[in-house]
Amino acid sequence: MPLGDKAxxxxxxxxxxxFGEALLALVRENERVVVLDGDLSNxxxxxxxxxxxxxxxxxxxxxxxxxxSIGAGLADCGFIPFITSMSGFLLTNGYDQLRLNIAxxxxxAKVVGSHGGITLGKDGxxxxxxxxxxxxxxxxxxxxxxxxxxxxxxxxxxxxxxWEGPVYLRSxxxxxxxxxxxxxxxxxxxxxxxxxxxxxxxxxGCGIMVAAALDAAAMLADEGIEARVLDxxxxxxxxxxxxxxxxxxxxxxxTAEEHLLHGGMGxxxxxIVAEHYPVPMRFVGLxxxxxxxxxxxxxxxxxxxTAEDIVLAAKEVVRAKRRx
Amino acid sequence: MSSDFKPxxxxxxxxxxxxxxxxxxxxxxxAQSGHPGGSLSAADIVTALYFRMLRVDPENxxxxxxxxxxxxxxxxxxxxxxxxxxxxxxxxxxxxxxRKLGSxxxxxxxxxxxxxxxxxxxxxxxxxCAGVGMALSGKxxxxxxxxxxxxxxxxxxxxSVWEAAMAGNKWHLDNLTVIVDKNGIQNDxxxxxxxxxxxxxxxxxxxxxxxxxxDGHDMAQIVEALETALTIKGKPTCVIAHTVKGKGVSFMENxxxxxGKAPTTEQAEIALKEIKEAA
Ligand SMILES: Cc1ncc(C[n+]2csc(CCOP(=O)(O)OP(=O)(O)O)c2C)c(N)n1
Numbered sequence: 184m185p186l187g188d189k190a191x192x193x194x195x196x197x198x199x200x201x202f203g204e205a206l207l208a209l210v211r212e213n214e215r216v217v218v219l220d221g222d223l224s225n226x227x228x229x230x231x232x233x234x235x236x237x238x239x240x241x242x243x244x245x246x247x248x249x250x251x252s253i254g255a256g257l258a259d260c261g262f263i264p265f266i267t268s269m270s271g272f273l274l275t276n277g278y279d280q281l282r283l284n285i286a287x288x289x290x291x292a293k294v295v296g297s298h299g300g301i302t303l304g305k306d307g308x309x310x311x312x313x314x315x316x317x318x319x320x321x322x323x324x325x326x327x328x329x330x331x332x333x334x335x336x337x338x339x340x341x342x343x344x345x346w347e348g349p350v351y352l353r354s355x356x357x358x359x360x361x362x363x364x365x366x367x368x369x370x371x372x373x374x375x376x377x378x379x380x381x382x383x384x385x386x387x388g389c390g391i392m393v394a395a396a397l398d399a400a401a402m403l404a405d406e407g408i409e410a411r412v413l414d415x416x417x418x419x420x421x422x423x424x425x426x427x428x429x430x431x432x433x434x435x436x437x438t439a440e441e442h443l444l445h446g447g448m449g450x451x452x453x454x455i456v457a458e459h460y461p462v463p464m465r466f467v468g469l470x471x472x473x474x475x476x477x478x479x480x481x482x483x484x485x486x487x488x489t490a491e492d493i494v495l496a497a498k499e500v501v502r503a504k505r506r507x
Numbered sequence: 508m509s510s511d512f513k514p515x516x517x518x519x520x521x522x523x524x525x526x527x528x529x530x531x532x533x534x535x536x537x538a539q540s541g542h543p544g545g546s547l548s549a550a551d552i553v554t555a556l557y558f559r560m561l562r563v564d565p566e567n568x569x570x571x572x573x574x575x576x577x578x579x580x581x582x583x584x585x586x587x588x589x590x591x592x593x594x595x596x597x598x599x600x601x602x603x604x605x606r607k608l609g610s611x612x613x614x615x616x617x618x619x620x621x622x623x624x625x626x627x628x629x630x631x632x633x634x635x636c637a638g639v640g641m642a643l644s645g646k647x648x649x650x651x652x653x654x655x656x657x658x659x660x661x662x663x664x665x666x667s668v669w670e671a672a673m674a675g676n677k678w679h680l681d682n683l684t685v686i687v688d689k690n691g692i693q694n695d696x697x698x699x700x701x702x703x704x705x706x707x708x709x710x711x712x713x714x715x716x717x718x719x720x721x722d723g724h725d726m727a728q729i730v731e732a733l734e735t736a737l738t739i740k741g742k743p744t745c746v747i748a749h750t751v752k753g754k755g756v757s758f759m760e761n762x763x764x765x766x767g768k769a770p771t772t773e774q775a776e777i778a779l780k781e782i783k784e785a786a
Pocket of ligand 1: 221247272276658661662688752766
């Protein structure tokens, strides 16, 4: 079943293409924005900028660490650099530079990791970013954005340019269905979106797992369980109020992310919940493992990242809540 | 070492390279995903290594005294898998499972999954550094194995490649040979326009390496250079192999778009025919 089908969501084009369009629109509007890419413009889809604004596009080649520091230098001189590559190479190769040249100084640079998670599919584990959110989580001044649909991607790209300071955005190779209207997207950095109301439990998701959560909520509704779905598109700053409200009002939480459980979204949500309003929780994500090459849908199924996996976790957590 | 293997002559190697190219097209077509351009440009070099130069034992891939080979430009692993299969490291039937769920043949080579693969590759600029470590290890233990590494010319943009070059010079690693598959194209575009690396020969020389320059599709030249590399003492050797990305398939040759794209069934048929009918 296609992602978002059960929830009645409309299919969309691949997120990286949406990112390319959003970036092109931004470059057109804001002359301070420049784009850096590491020999992957046809992959990240910064190609659109490369073709339309060649003088504001810098292909650094295969030199990610150099690219990060060059971006920091441009930012220091007043430009707003969008530093892009596949996340699995950009954060890992450029980490020391991200830390020293951008994070510690709070430099106004924007970092975009394309092909987040395992849904890049056939290229396999060496190219997959299953730890990007944990890595950027280790850089305290970075805002962390994980859009869940085309509307939030457009809004996130605009918002990150307007934000003063370092921002990381996770883009994706695959499509995520439309969740919000393109012209009225309730996106604001640091404010989680209630994508569906419900009071039996809350499913907190980011990225592709928001659509999966909405599918899961539709399946749970068939069985009389009403799930709230919280779209946690910003992992830093965390929307503590929305999380605590979810804990208090629904009494059970499932988190779902296309990322390692270790150091990902769920562990950060758990910290807030444990501190302010402990309720039973379950975590959908990647256990301590690398995955493998394969079709995205097959990988999501094999490694436990489907709506069905969320449904199982939801039923368990609701049972745990009722036992209390 | 298995006894029935005899290092091949140049004419035999040429025939084997055609088989390797055939495997490459078939497996990428079957996977409908992968990197044909850089696999084909490295096909003659990898064939010469596996069917003439490398002292390896397909029956005993972990043989401690084996020569080491690392395809540092790991995205081109179809050429590596084809050579390993044809050399007997695993059944050829696996080639059809490339990039599929449960396969021993990952999109980028994985040392835990594929017999004969000694280092996981895929993030460019690292295999060569691991090669330095393997060569150092050989020196430390007084072993006479040789370490062979193939890098891309785009890959040579990574700073780590030059850090490895410095280290190879420092420790006089004459048991290490790096072959640059200089096909002039990277993922997005032509290397010379995207981020120039030339003059590569002078660069490697300045880093203290013995440099040889060859036509990377002329089997006699390849064999001569690789054999020469074994005789150079006191410093590592870099063979700059001038190659054509997509070599052997006319519509793929020198076209950046064929870096990471699978052929359609129709295109694969034309490609296989061209490879078969080539001189
Ligand atoms: C560190 C890193 N950055 C980006 C990539 C994605 N990528 C895979 S192949 C490639 C181009 C490689 O060019 P080159 O080394 O010249 O290889 P060839 O042309 O021989 O295929 C890129 C950018 C990668 N694998 N590793």
